[in-house]
Amino acid sequence: MPEPLLSITDLVVEFKTEDGVVHAVDGVSYELFPGEILGIVGESGSGKSVSTMALLGLIPQPPGRITSGTAMFQGRDLLQLKKKELQEVRGKEVAMIFQDPMTSLNPVLTIGRQLGEAIKTHFPDVKNEEVKERVVSLLDLVGVPNPEARYGQYPHEFSGGMRQRAMIAMSIANSPTLLIADEPTTALDVTIQAQVLEVMKRVMAETNAATILITHDLGIVAEMCDRVVVMYAGHIIESGDVATICRSPRHPYTIGLINSLPKLTEDEERLEPIPGAPPSLISVPPGCPFHPRCFLSQGREKCRTEVPALVPAGDGHAAACHFSEELVGYQSKYSKGAEVA
Amino acid sequence: MLTFIARRVLYTIPVMVASSFLCFVSVSYAGNPLAKLYASPILNPDIIPKIIHQNHLDVNIVERYFYWVQSLFTQKLGISLVTLQPLLPDFERTMGHTFQFVIIAETLAIILGVAVGIFSAIRQYSVFDYVFTSTSFVGFAMPTFWLALMLQLLFVYVWKWWHVRIFYTSGLNAVPGGPDWGLDRFQHLALPIITLLIISFAGYSRYMRASMLDVINSDYVRTARAKGVTERRVIMRHVFRNALIPITTFGALNVGALLGGAIITESIFQLDGMGQYFIIRLGNGDTYAVMAYLMITSVIIIAFNLIADITYGILDPRIRYE
Amino acid sequence: MSEPTASGGPIIAPVGAGSTEAEGLELKVRSQWSYARDRFLRHRMAIAGLVGLVVIFGAGALCNYIAAYPLGYVDLTNVEHGPTTFGHHFFGTDTTGADELTQVLYGIRTSLEVGVFVAVVSSVFGLLVGAFAGYYRGLIDNILMRITDLVLTLPALAILLAFSSLVGQRWPSLRGNLWVLSLILAGFFWTGIARIVRGVFLSLREKEYVEAAKASGAGDLRIMFRHILPNTLGPIVVNGTLAVGGAIITESALSFLGQGITTPNVSLGALVATAQSYPEAWWLTIFPGLTIVLIVLCVNFVGDGLRDALDPTQRRVRA
Numbered sequence: 001m002p003e004p005l006l007s008i009t010d011l012v013v014e015f016k017t018e019d020g021v022v023h024a025v026d027g028v029s030y031e032l033f034p035g036e037i038l039g040i041v042g043e044s045g046s047g048k049s050v051s052t053m054a055l056l057g058l059i060p061q062p063p064g065r066i067t068s069g070t071a072m073f074q075g076r077d078l079l080q081l082k083k084k085e086l087q088e089v090r091g092k093e094v095a096m097i098f099q100d101p102m103t104s105l106n107p108v109l110t111i112g113r114q115l116g117e118a119i120k121t122h123f124p125d126v127k128n129e130e131v132k133e134r135v136v137s138l139l140d141l142v143g144v145p146n147p148e149a150r151y152g153q154y155p156h157e158f159s160g161g162m163r164q165r166a167m168i169a170m171s172i173a174n175s176p177t178l179l180i181a182d183e184p185t186t187a188l189d190v191t192i193q194a195q196v197l198e199v200m201k202r203v204m205a206e207t208n209a210a211t212i213l214i215t216h217d218l219g220i221v222a223e224m225c226d227r228v229v230v231m232y233a234g235h236i237i238e239s240g241d242v243a244t245i246c247r248s249p250r251h252p253y254t255i256g257l258i259n260s261l262p263k264l265t266e267d268e269e270r271l272e273p274i275p276g277a278p279p280s281l282i283s284v285p286p287g288c289p290f291h292p293r294c295f296l297s298q299g300r301e302k303c304r305t306e307v308p309a310l311v312p313a314g315d316g317h318a319a320a321c322h323f324s325e326e327l328v329g330y331q332s333k334y335s336k337g338a339e340v341a
Numbered sequence: 342m343l344t345f346i347a348r349r350v351l352y353t354i355p356v357m358v359a360s361s362f363l364c365f366v367s368v369s370y371a372g373n374p375l376a377k378l379y380a381s382p383i384l385n386p387d388i389i390p391k392i393i394h395q396n397h398l399d400v401n402i403v404e405r406y407f408y409w410v411q412s413l414f415t416q417k418l419g420i421s422l423v424t425l426q427p428l429l430p431d432f433e434r435t436m437g438h439t440f441q442f443v444i445i446a447e448t449l450a451i452i453l454g455v456a457v458g459i460f461s462a463i464r465q466y467s468v469f470d471y472v473f474t475s476t477s478f479v480g481f482a483m484p485t486f487w488l489a490l491m492l493q494l495l496f497v498y499v500w501k502w503w504h505v506r507i508f509y510t511s512g513l514n515a516v517p518g519g520p521d522w523g524l525d526r527f528q529h530l531a532l533p534i535i536t537l538l539i540i541s542f543a544g545y546s547r548y549m550r551a552s553m554l555d556v557i558n559s560d561y562v563r564t565a566r567a568k569g570v571t572e573r574r575v576i577m578r579h580v581f582r583n584a585l586i587p588i589t590t591f592g593a594l595n596v597g598a599l600l601g602g603a604i605i606t607e608s609i610f611q612l613d614g615m616g617q618y619f620i621i622r623l624g625n626g627d628t629y630a631v632m633a634y635l636m637i638t639s640v641i642i643i644a645f646n647l648i649a650d651i652t653y654g655i656l657d658p659r660i661r662y663e
Numbered sequence: 664m665s666e667p668t669a670s671g672g673p674i675i676a677p678v679g680a681g682s683t684e685a686e687g688l689e690l691k692v693r694s695q696w697s698y699a700r701d702r703f704l705r706h707r708m709a710i711a712g713l714v715g716l717v718v719i720f721g722a723g724a725l726c727n728y729i730a731a732y733p734l735g736y737v738d739l740t741n742v743e744h745g746p747t748t749f750g751h752h753f754f755g756t757d758t759t760g761a762d763e764l765t766q767v768l769y770g771i772r773t774s775l776e777v778g779v780f781v782a783v784v785s786s787v788f789g790l791l792v793g794a795f796a797g798y799y800r801g802l803i804d805n806i807l808m809r810i811t812d813l814v815l816t817l818p819a820l821a822i823l824l825a826f827s828s829l830v831g832q833r834w835p836s837l838r839g840n841l842w843v844l845s846l847i848l849a850g851f852f853w854t855g856i857a858r859i860v861r862g863v864f865l866s867l868r869e870k871e872y873v874e875a876a877k878a879s880g881a882g883d884l885r886i887m888f889r890h891i892l893p894n895t896l897g898p899i900v901v902n903g904t905l906a907v908g909g910a911i912i913t914e915s916a917l918s919f920l921g922q923g924i925t926t927p928n929v930s931l932g933a934l935v936a937t938a939q940s941y942p943e944a945w946w947l948t949i950f951p952g953l954t955i956v957l958i959v960l961c962v963n964f965v966g967d968g969l970r971d972a973l974d975p976t977q978r979r980v981r982a
Contacts, residue, residue: 098563106564154659
């Protein structure tokens with residue numbers, strides 16, 4: 001068993017708001033191994049973005065607070081690093097790609113300057129011409145046509161897909177060991193999504209960086225990731241490798257998630273959404289966070305009072321459900337050799 | 342970039358024309374340019390028809406407008422119908438005085454306001470922030486004339502009680518020419534400058550702070566931090582320039598308020614400037630002088646709007662390529 | 664309780680509505696206004712401002728009843744007396760022995776009338792201009808916006824002074840009339856609202872619910888006023904509130920310079936103007952001016968609170 005590159009244990013992140021304390025991440029633990037692509041799936045508000053932003057110290061500390069937890073990376077706890085040490089890690093060993101490329105790039109600086117900044121921040125002695133060369137080759141790597149001309153252009157002159165490619169290029173500029181992609185394709189058209197995902201696959205193969213891919217789209221997870229972690233209301237409710245999770249899920253939420261996706265290869269009469277709505281993160285109901293919407297729970301006492309722990313179910317597969325055994329043998333619509341999404 | 346500037350410049354021309362026409366027509370209709378003439382005891386009534394014809398007052402309003410514009414250029418800003426003298430020398434004299442204190446006040450207001458706004462935003466909720474945010478609230482609520490009067494009153498009492506003249510409370514200078522002229526002029530202009538400075542400062546610091554806070558919480562600043570850029574660099578390179586953009590708009594809008602403030606402070610402090618001249622001429626019913634003043638101030642405002650537009654284009658590349 | 668099958672979906676048993684696990688699940692349906700009201704009430708300065716306004720404007724509105732002396736009362740034995748409790752002259756007396764506090768109270772009433780009138784009229788007019796410009800776009804928008812820009816490039820105070828003076832010369836009976844002056848002021852204040860409303864209409868006219876309304880046969884006016892307009896109420900209320908303060912300051916400046924409101928109405932600005940000749944009687948300058956500052960300060964606090972409460976684009980915490 002290789003050593004994990006990143007090991008997060010019991011991470012708890014809260015936000016103090018006017019309406020009360022928001023428990024965004026409530027005791028999350030997972031591991032990431034070198035070279036693998038880990039997917040984090042969940043709805044908006046499930047805590048998936050917050051858990052990774054906490055790693056790089058990007059959570060504004062009022063109103064946010066990392067109440068507890070550790071995040072061991074290369075022998076150091078990222079959550080305990082001082083400002084200066086954190087700044088050295090950011091953009092060099094751990095890099096992040098954000099969701100909306102239009103707002104994530106500074107509109108008054110050229111793309112070339114912004115990408116160059118990523119390099120010069122960590123390698124200030126590199127000459128400007130060399131920096132420019134590297135930036136142009138990065139743009140070329142991610143498939144931006146005519147990179148020399150594009151170097152001097154501004155973000156608003158790029159299309160959405162190209163901007164995201166530029167962001168990807170910016171993140172791998174210093175060959176990071178860990179790459180975090182926070183919903184990189186959510187803000188893009190479907191056709192562009194496919195292109196950008198292609199670029200990401202290529203980039204990941206080239207750099208061999210371990211990647212955390214955050215998304216709400218199971219289809220992307222199935223296509224890109226090796227393992228996946230499913231989050232709900234600030235908790236991890238299931239984790240395992242992609243094939244197992246998609247074919248034999250062992251948590252009612254995962255099942256609901258899979259069933260709510262339309263399957264393109266078969267005729268389905270009705271879409272089946274999960275009834276109800278995600279809980280308020282301020283007044284979290286006692287017991288399992290999913291129980292009010294759960295078909296398996298049936299209002300059972302244990303679900304209402306005890307928070308289920310993430311219990312291994314064999315082969316790296318784990319689920320946080322009191323009655324997970326009742327789902328043994330359940331085969332989702334993606335099993336039986338059918339293609340995923 | 343050049344086409345952008347050229348387009349902006351061209352656009353201002355019809356605005357100036359429309360503005361001047363509007364001023365001319367409304368002032369002409371509302372007042373009777375000839376009233377003072379008729380009432381003048383020293384004027385020979387037989388001359389009046391000649392004056393009327395000479396000043397084209399017997400033709401319709403549109404033609405009159407063109408004659409007036411023509412006279413602005415050819416006859417030294419036109420002839421006052423009250424003094425029957427050209428207006429330009431008056432303006433030459435007064436404009437210099439006005440600009441002296443207005444430009445100093447506004448420059449200081451911009452520098453101090455932007456600086457305080459930046460620090461307030463970086464140290465949000467600190468004592469510094471609370472003090473200056475409160476100051477700007479009060480500054481917004483204070484009428485210029487009252488602030489000027491308060492300052493005047495304060496220094497009148499300083500003189501009364503301590504017999505020390507730090508700043509003068511009226512007039513332009515007590516010492517004509519000579520080596521002490523600079524200091525004397527400064528002592529006379531200090532209070533008007535402080536008045537306008539405080540009022541403008543309230544606006545600049547408030548808006549700069551708001552703009553900074555907006556930018557500090559934006560996505561691209563988060564991206565810069567995620568790249569490992571030091572906080573100081575983030576503020577200077579990413580936040581500051583973007584935050585400055587809305588300030589140019591505010592600055593342009595503030596020119597009108599400045600000119601209005603000049604009118605008030607000049608009246609209170611008895612400075613021989615454009616504003617005081619305007620008030621006096623208005624009181625005398627001297628419509629052509631009034632129109633000349635409105636024309637000049639309009640041009641100034643439009644010119645500064647143009648400068649602000651161009652500055653905006655320099656700061657924000659998105660605007661340049663329309 | 665049945666097992667989920669691969670071909671069909673799981674049969675989901677709904678949680679009973681009366682069961683206790685519904686706690687924390689309820690989605691309390693609250694209207695937009697209750698959220699706004701809560702946000703406003705949390706704003707301490709806004710509450711303070713509101714209380715201040717109620718007290719001050721209330722005093723002004725009731726000046727007829729609470730003033731210790733009638734307007735125009737003179738007492739030449741008591742000329743230029745400083746603030747004192749004697750005879751309830753809390754703000755002192757002026758050069759004719761008239762009570763200053765009485766005059767300030769009447770001045771507050773004038774300010775109240777001017778402020779509200781200007782805010783309401785300019786908001787209505789600005790709303791109409793902005794709505795038509797933003798909704799119809801094209802030529803109408805161009806023309807209306809050019810006019811708006813034009814008004815904005817005029818030197819405000821100078822034009823107001825000139826207008827007021829010239830109106831007074833042309834129609835002497837209207838000289839110093841409160842409502843005429845307010846109308847002139849409103850003629851300047853509408854531009855801000857017009858811009859904002861236009862922006863809202865421009866962005867919302869493309870929205871799907873407008874298309875849906877059109878498809879079901881709604882006419883232009885109906886769409887404009889029933890569907891889009893409610894979204895502009897927030898900014899209009901905020902802007903209108905702040906306009907009250909702006910109008911009061913501008914009116915007092917005009918009155919100070921002699922071109923504002925004159926008898927029979929009392930203007931705080933005019934009170935300050937007459938006090939200029941008697942700098943030793945400092946109370947005559949300070950009290951009316953301080954009143955203006957307090958009024959506008961309170962108005963601005965309330966406006967700030969309203970902006971926080973009604974502005975949907977607040978900086979949110981990203982979960």
